[in-house]
Amino acid sequence: MLLTLIFVLLLIFFLYTLVRQFKGASNTSLPIPFVKNGCLPIIGHLIPFLKDKSKFIFECQRSYGSRFFIELFSQRMIFLLDPNDWSPVIRNPNLSLPVKDFGTKTFGISRGFLDDEPIMNEIHRYFKLYLQSTESLDFLTARFSKCVRDVMIQDRARIGCHVWHPYSLLELSHRMIFEASGRTxxxxxNPLLLEKEFLLFDKKFHYFASLLPDFIYSLFLRREMDARSNMTAYFNAHPHSDNESELVYHRAKRILEAESRQPNDLGASQTSIFWASVGNTIPATFWSLFYILRDPHALQKINEEICTHLPPFSFSDPNDKSFEFWTSGNIAKCVYLESAINEVLRIKGTPMVSRKCYQDTQISLADGTMIPVRENDMVSLFPEVMHSDPNYFPEPEIYKFDRFLGKTTDTIKGFLTFGSGKTICPGRHFAKNEIKICTALILQNIDYEFLETNMNISCVKNRVGFGIAPPDCDIPIRYRYKE
Incomplete structure (x- = not known):
């Protein structure tokens, strides 16, 4: 295996050298600086980029300003960090999210199926219809509330009332969301049948989503690929279930009807939805609880509005319908909760908004600079830089739960957490409701104590760039259910 890897790397190096000789060095063809530090033959800046994106990009900004470019293998990646330069990128029709590459490499969906434009357009329409309309969103939100309640009933029966149970904050967030979101x-x-495979795949998700050469996955990520295959096989074997959401029902039905479908495309597509529903909401809930539970003023304000707008559930009455009042409208009335979670997304939301160039084009930046972008280049925005900029967010290092009070996040310059343009996350409203509901129900029904005073934790560094990165270590707590 080692000899094979050495041979492959030597072959790639030879081909890389030939390409560079014929095409010329790409780092001299743009009116913005090329990052020289950390660039190696063949792989370019891959190592520092994958190891710690935040550190690498912040260092590049300090050395080169808000515009620079790097190389990953033979691909150029142009970074534009100033929000004044974002609009031309988002609106350029020749720059698009590499959905097909992402679907194939990350989840194993066949390229032929992803190339079926009528099917893809119809599936995209389902997202809009069943995740963004008020009626559908209210139904999913209320159902998720009920499912979290069911998880709490089981958990309460398992550990009893008034009994302190040692646990950890990330485990608690995972327990409350994973099963409830899957059932919703x-x-x-039974989502728990997929839990082991999900955790294994999710731990290395960033490698799949980085769109690396195929040989890297087959050589170094076999266990994770097997875990993904097991999830795919499960959804292939269960194309429909009782009480499934309209989104999942109509997607599965249409995929099964598609002539372009390959045998694993249904399961792979459903796996992508399953991961999307929990992959970011679990760490986002962890960070929300981490900050809110340690801020007495935030706790007071948020608890007051939860008591006012969201009725408590009964854990003993099977006919209790209180969850029906947990609608998007009522949840939206909890303005301190909304602001507190937006502040978490500002501090810990680390998406990298990337667009691939599918046809040579130009970007006209705010100061009139023209950036020629060639086919296969990537253009990336990294909002974390602006989220940490005191010119946009005063005292950015401090968590202020009321920072976003009375503000509409869509209009805040430099704040970008769910993507943008046509490819903005279609499930962002439901995902945010999941975080709010889980946080609110934990505050409403659970007493807690932190078991350690050392709270010096950070994000998993190599997960930065893909939404909300999980913590690099968990926080031990103990909890018990209130009466």
């Missing part, structure tokens, strides 16, 4: 979308399945 996919109906009467």
């Amino acid at each position: 979308l996919f109906g009467d399945i």
